[in-house]
Amino acid sequence: MSVLIFVDHSEGHIKKASFEALTYGAKIAEQTGTTAEALVLGTVSDDLAALGKYGVKKVHQVNNESLNHLDAQVYAKVIAEAATASGATVVVISHTQTGKAIAGRVAVRLKAGLVAGACALPDTSNGFVVKKTVFSGKAFANVSISSPVKVISLNPNSYTTIAGEGTAEVSQLSIAVDAPKVKVTAVNKVSGEIPLTEAEIVVSGGRGLKGPENWGILLDLAKELGAATACSRPVGDAHWRPHHEHVGQTGVQVAPNLYIAIGISGAIQHLAGVNRSKIIVVINKDPEAPFFKAADYGIVGDAFEVVPKLTEEIKKMKAK
């Protein structure tokens, strides 16, 4: 028996969400008295034995070049076969863009119940019950899985990575890999920017900033914090900022440690994309702005005065 954790990577490096999944999976293994094993598809440059730090005993790799691009159909077959080979009773996948493409397929192949968007460890005291976010972060559901094999896809940023000591045994798995049916013809990554869904800190601007020419103060703050930038829907619609920055119910859903909202009113559809953030800071000149109700910290004031001061104060703090 084992808990098998799917490890995702990009440009040779293992993704942050996968470290969370490894820590989470290792904890489930401990809880259920089994061992945690990791599965890596394709080529990576990181040291795989070092994944032992997160509590996995073994790392299986299927080092086949055609796995360097995601074809959900091909991936699912390989993951399901690896899960069966390692006797996995639980498969953990991150609920990221990649995870969303494959988790459902893997679950079907294994005839396993799936909890997608899990946010806490399963309760195994009476059955197998996993907590997940529902209603776009406005509530949680406790979902019971009744099948012998279980698949969990874990929300990024909802389980803290713990790195300890240890090395894992790395071995190559020989699994036949089908020819992909999906041909990737172009990959456009916004280089140099921190991907919004992976960022620990997000600095976001709304219509209160009045126009694209005023974004400098926000970008300075983001740079100082090493944060990703985001915006409200009207800002994206007006092309003040690129579309992929729009967060909310109809845009990207984020759950960083810190979300700083500047000149955003806090409409319910906006909150739906950000209310899983750990700490929310709101800067708005209107004390009645609904966002303050969802915030942990706030400043009622003019963004054009407050934001540059904030950047300065952070610089000062760092200099100390």
Added chain:
Amino acid sequence: MKILVCVSKTPDTTSKIAFTDGNSKFDENGVQWIINPYDEWYSLVRAIELKEKDPATTVHLVTVGGADAEPIIRKALALGGDEAIRVNADGSDSYFIASQIAAIAKDGYDLVFTGKETIDYNGSSIGAMVAELLDVPYISLATKFELNGTTATVTREIEGGEEVAELALPAVVSCQKGVAEQRIPNMRGIMAARTKPLKVVEPAATDTLTSIVSFELPPAKAGVKLVSPDNVGELVRLLHEEAKAI
């Protein structure tokens, strides 16, 4: 070209989220039901656009739900689409729902569209399951969808960017912002929808692998701590020392 569009019914985003029966059921009191926005705005509209370009294309809608889902199906039909199928079953297990959709999709559909996710259950997984049950390719989180004969060119969201892929149909695609622009049903559409066929079929025998035991609301926020705009340094101190967020 035969297209199947999956539509589901969800509470309007502004609905109050509350639970009854010892937190085991969603409180439907006063809730306004809508078509899941990703289904309505993106996948359905794109399917209709494909039909407008090629009159030989048919667009069918499928929903797995009780009779109370009919008003939203009629609204979806008012936007376009030729006919609808309702699988008469309630349930939240994705495997069960996907199996029902796959059973219908086996009937010669070239393309199955789903939304990116339901805004109530947030699984983002039904499309992947349907694709696996049909053993066809799946493109998740599409932001563009073009068709040339039976070859599709799809742009999809990946971590930190986008990827363009080509594939031969049949396939399942989950749609989000970018695929199409929201439309509003017009009077003609609404009138036409009244007489479009809405078939009700009984569910195929399938297992249910998960069930919701209970719901919880997040703990209430302690309330916002306000800092004076003349003392921004205090906010930085709080974020550093108290919240440990920077």
